[in-house]
Amino acid sequence: MAMVWILVWNLIARNAIASISIEVKPALVDFGTSGVDVSCIVNDTSLMGISVIQLKRSENNVVSVTNKTKIAWQDEALENKTGVTVNASFTNIMTSYLRLEISKTVVRYPGDMGIYQCILIATTVNGEVKRSLSQQIVLNITGFLETSTHLYSTTNHKSTELTGQKGYQENGTESFVNTDKPLLKKHLLLYRTIMIPITTFISCIFAFIIARELHLHYFVSKTTSTAKTTEKKYTNGVYIV
The missing domain is CATH 1.20.5 (Single alpha-helices involved in coiled-coils or other helix-helix interfaces)
Structure with a gap:
């Protein structure tokens, strides 16, 4: 009976401790005041090699890094922005990481909001290819409506393009004149x-x-x-x- 409990506990522990974890700081971003810092961190001692670390936002891939530390962007709009950096390291397999930083000046609303998750594809010491998922963390952005209202009232010239839904911003450089x-x-x-x-x-x-x-x-x-x-x-x- 004791052996059964030990086996069950080991199985639960192995499933509970993922091979990769995610950190999102802060989880609640104040638009125009704070930036976004997302890290995917490998924490598995049974790995022999790492193939890919992938960062997702909701249903869309954002950026990934391969075992040659080659960074591949899937979010092209984010890739071309000044103030966005990606760092990665596979030097130590057990502490490899992928880190995305978005400056407060280029945070997109609601583009950067969503559920963030990391995906790891790696090879174990047994030669098996292992795919692991981190926990999911929701990133919210607040303060956009107040900031944009202040922006319009002080400049009355250039602004970011708005969608029909109140408070939402599409990333763009098109400008308009406030006609009031x-x-x-x-x-x-x-x-x-x-x-x-x-x-x-x-x-x-x-x-x-x-x-x-x-x-x-x-x-x-x-x-x-x-x-x-x-x-x-x-x-x-x-x-x-």
């Missing part, structure tokens, strides 16, 4: 450019007319006053004192 505030600002500038000279000109005309009327009124009043005074002082050729 810039259009209002353009109309305001046009209004000021046209209306200020017109109102100034009209004000000058009104000022001239008012000044002219005041001058005429003053001249007429003075003439009338002088005439009355003369009429009182001079009558029939005789001055009245």
Whole structure:
């Protein structure tokens, strides 16, 4: 009975301890603030050689490395980005690794979100080809909507292309012009450019007319006053004192 329990325990232990593990730091990324660091780490002492270490995101392969430390990209959009690095080492079979680092400036939303998993294809000391899967770790990205809203309100020029679903970003370089505030600002500038000279000109005309009327009124009043005074002082050729 004891031997049965020992055999069962060994079988459970062998299945529980995978030949490869995965680390994702952090599992919750703050968009624009933190980057992504994913590592596939081999931890099996029964291996004789390693053929491939493969990194997957959900149902898609991202990047892999062969026993000649040759890196092969499957995510071509990620491959061509500045700020993305891949390091790998097969120097020590028991501690071989594949590491993907994505800088905070090029993290894609929702492109880099998903379930990450590592796959190992290796040869055991018995000559058997072994395929192992790591545990699965979900990577989430938060803060994209707030960051993009702030970006639009401060620049109003170039931005990343958005899909129809709110808050989602496709990686692209196409730019567009926010047609709300810039259009209002353009109309305001046009209004000021046209209306200020017109109102100034009209004000000058009104000022001239008012000044002219005041001058005429003053001249007429003075003439009338002088005439009355003369009429009182001079009558029939005789001055009245």
